Amino acid sequence: MVFPKRLTHWYLQNKRDLPWRKVHEPYQIWLSEIMLQQTRIEQGLPYYKKFIEAYPTVFHLAKAPQDEVLKLWQGLGYYSRARNLHETAKHVAFDLNGKFPDNYKGLLKLKGVGDYTASAIASICYGEPVAVVDGNVYRVLSRIFEIDTPINNTAGIKEFKILAQELLDEKDPATFNQAIMEFGALHCKPQNPKCDSCPFNDMCLALKNDRVKELPVKLKKSKVKKRFFNYLVFDLKDESTILEQRKGKGIWNGLYQFPLVETESLSDEEELKSQDKFTDLIGGDEFSIELYNQKPVVHKLSHQHLYTRFWIVNTTEVKKPKIALQEVIDYPVPVLIENFLNEYLPDAYK
DNA sequence: AAGACGGGGCC
DNA sequence: GGCCCAGTCTT
Helix, strand or coil: CCHHHHHHHHHHHHCCCCHHHCCCCHHHHHHHHHHHCCCCHHHHHHHHHHHHHHCCCHHHHHHCCHHHHHHHHCCCCCCHHHHHHHHHHHHHHHHCCCCCCCCHHHHHCCCCCCHHHHHHHHHHHHCCCCCCCCHHHHHHHHHHCCCCCCCCCHHHHHHHHHHHHHHCCCCCHHHHHHHHHHHHHHCCCCCCCCHHHCCCCCCCHHHHCCCHHHCCCCCCCCCCEEEEEEEEEECCCCCEECCEECCCCCCCCCCEECCEEEECCCCCHHHHHCCHHHHHHECCCCEEEEECCCCCEEEECCCEEEEEEEEEEEECCECCCCEEHHHHHHCCCCHHHHHHHHHHCCHHHC
8 A cells, every 4th residue: 555545544543632623714723833833732732722712813813912822821931932923923913814825835924833833834725735844744744755864954854845745645635744744743753653553563664674663863952051040039128029021132031020130150149139230120228038949940941951949039118110029920931940939829829 | 953941751 | 861842943
């Protein structure tokens, strides 16, 4: 039997029941695809449900404040996805009369939509014969055809896209694309693939040559940087604090956090007090600080480890806008801050 | 072409 | 501790 036929057969018997598989509107498909970029379905699913409930149409999403969108996205990571999602929603709602582009090329122009997502939406919503190549597709194809071209350089990206496009069932690209991804996710897994019961175990070259564990080939991993964060948690008499919004290019752009002092190494109270940040924030010269966590909280991101100390600051007067403690929970914050708040805030404020 | 960008799950 | 996940954007 031919590859697409076998694949589809497997898919129809093994596919999961997922909410975006019951619909074909580009809004829902687009939303699900953005959320699932570099994200496992189990992690993204609850967020998808929340978003569809809060924003049933692209117009609802377009009209929402950015802070509200980021708050709903909180914990899902890669927050540029949420900012691009919101911007694209406004573009579609207000410039395109609520209609998404109806082909691969048009979809590719949308912010946050790259080759993979444009192919997914175009094939699933419009039946356009464009092959998706995600992490699952790289794995499945590299193993079955024993391709050791690295998947994360230009040559590999090109080679796998061409191969996927050649294999694509042009009669039903929607089913083929979802089938090959589902097969990669459930059967041809990164670890412990089910080669014994694999529908392709008579033709898989990696299996034949005992190279399943080596494939796909991926080039070099970047090294992890250490950073040292000191958060100034103002806990004022009137039950208020200070939050600042992160801006610029780095992590957590658009999210809120306590005033931050970043140092070259783990700093003590004396070093911290000498920072300009205090004179920027504190009205008089009367203040006290107390280290909240004796051991630094180590927050691990893909490419940096954040060694974090929370300092409780008491003073009478501050120079920046204050936020009532009971309103802190409304702001979108990184998981690092969310975890602290869950421990520090009284239940009444959560 | 190479980095940056989150958080969670698995080994 | 390292790898991976329905990738995209920036430099």
